[in-house]
Amino acid sequence: MTAEVQTRADVPAAGALDIREALRLMMTIRLFDEQALSLYRAGEMRGTTHPYIGMEAVGVGVMLALRPNDYVTSTHRGHGHTIAKGGDPKRMMAELLGRATGYSGGKGGSMHIADMDKHMLGANGIVGGGMGLATGAALTARLQKTGAIAVCFFGDGALEQGILHETTNLAAIWKLPVLYVCENNQYAMSTRSDWSVAGGDPARRAAGYGIPGVTVDGMDLFGVNAAATELIERARRGDGPAYLVCNTYRYHGHHAGDPLNYREKEEVERWRLQDPIERVKAAATERGVMGPSEIASLEAQVTAEIQAAVEFAKSSPEPSVDQLMTDIYA
Numbered sequence: 001m002t003a004e005v006q007t008r009a010d011v012p013a014a015g016a017l018d019i020r021e022a023l024r025l026m027m028t029i030r031l032f033d034e035q036a037l038s039l040y041r042a043g044e045m046r047g048t049t050h051p052y053i054g055m056e057a058v059g060v061g062v063m064l065a066l067r068p069n070d071y072v073t074s075t076h077r078g079h080g081h082t083i084a085k086g087g088d089p090k091r092m093m094a095e096l097l098g099r100a101t102g103y104s105g106g107k108g109g110s111m112h113i114a115d116m117d118k119h120m121l122g123a124n125g126i127v128g129g130g131m132g133l134a135t136g137a138a139l140t141a142r143l144q145k146t147g148a149i150a151v152c153f154f155g156d157g158a159l160e161q162g163i164l165h166e167t168t169n170l171a172a173i174w175k176l177p178v179l180y181v182c183e184n185n186q187y188a189m190s191t192r193s194d195w196s197v198a199g200g201d202p203a204r205r206a207a208g209y210g211i212p213g214v215t216v217d218g219m220d221l222f223g224v225n226a227a228a229t230e231l232i233e234r235a236r237r238g239d240g241p242a243y244l245v246c247n248t249y250r251y252h253g254h255h256a257g258d259p260l261n262y263r264e265k266e267e268v269e270r271w272r273l274q275d276p277i278e279r280v281k282a283a284a285t286e287r288g289v290m291g292p293s294e295i296a297s298l299e300a301q302v303t304a305e306i307q308a309a310v311e312f313a314k315s316s317p318e319p320s321v322d323q324l325m326t327d328i329y330a
């Protein structure tokens with residue numbers, strides 16, 4: 001395939017996508033992060049949390065195009081990626097509340113959740129920090145001939161990190177099986193991406209490396225999934241890396257304590273009209289996959305699961321004093 005930029009505004013057919021599973025994952029992500037925000041506001045969480053609310057179609061659309069042994073690297077906004085890759089909401093919630101049953105023994109918090117069994121290589125507090133890891137994981141997959149690929153999620157704010165150039169170049173010349181997924185949620189903290197990112201659509205940058213760059217509506221599960229499937233299959237065939245840019249939006253602040261004094265309420269409302277979960281619900285009904293009552297019972301099931309995760313976390317012990325000096329790099 002030659003270097004190209006494609007913009008996908010249409011809604012491709014669902015294909016092999018499991019709409020029920022997609023909806024379950026998207027609802028789980030939203031309810032998990034709504035719960036995390038309310039625990040933060042109630043003063044029950046130390047540190048902060050970066051909600052993925054509004055961006056669910058990106059993580060789920062990409063993840064449902066993957067195989068279990070494919071690798072994923074995440075960002076500081078990592079809950080959605082972890083849930084979509086099969087992470088356990090109980091252990092995640094326990095980590096947020098600093099409990100010993102959490103993914104990092106309660107000592108890492110929101111930005112230090114990884115699940116090696118699921119090949120989810122971790123959230124990352126360093127903007128762009130997953131780029132080297134994902135590219136390395138792709139090289140590992142190549143050398144071990146596992147047939148796996150790696151997906152690197154990063155934000156628009158990470159587009160200007162130098163490591164993106166280094167890793168993309170290496171991946172392009174070695175044709176590594178890696179997909180770089182830019183979640184353009186329009187802001188890096190309070191900085192608008194249309195103000196800070198040079199050259200217009202970031203997918204155009206792919207041409208400089210001779211690889212495909214595709215831009216999709218990141219509020220559309222089906223469009224994200226279709227583009228990801230194509231680029232992932234291409235990488236798996238040995239044709240090398242690609243950029244996938246997903247235009248999306250975070251409904252809430254950068255983190256739980258963000259005063260949000262840099263954007264208009266009308267802008268948020270405009271994006272909310274494109275709500276990715278509502279769009280999947282509508283598609284599920286239109287396509288006769290699920291009716292309203294089935295959707296409601298799925299929502300009740302997910303709500304109960306998240307409630308159980310909170311109860312599990314709250315009833316778990318804090319790390320003991322003798323754990324203080326373990327897992328420390330010194």
Ligand SMILES: Cc1ncc(C[n+]2csc(CCOP(=O)(O)OP(=O)(O)O)c2C)c(N)n1
Nearest residue numbers: 077125126127155156157158185187188189
């Ligand atoms: C190397 C580095 N520089 C700066 C920061 C501080 N920081 C944390 S998140 C963030 C903005 C990231 O924006 P973006 O990549 O668009 O991700 P989003 O928060 O929008 O998901 C910044 C600047 C950091 N954590 N790491």
Ligand SMILES: [Mg+2]
Nearest residue numbers: 155156187188
């Ligand atoms: Mg951003």
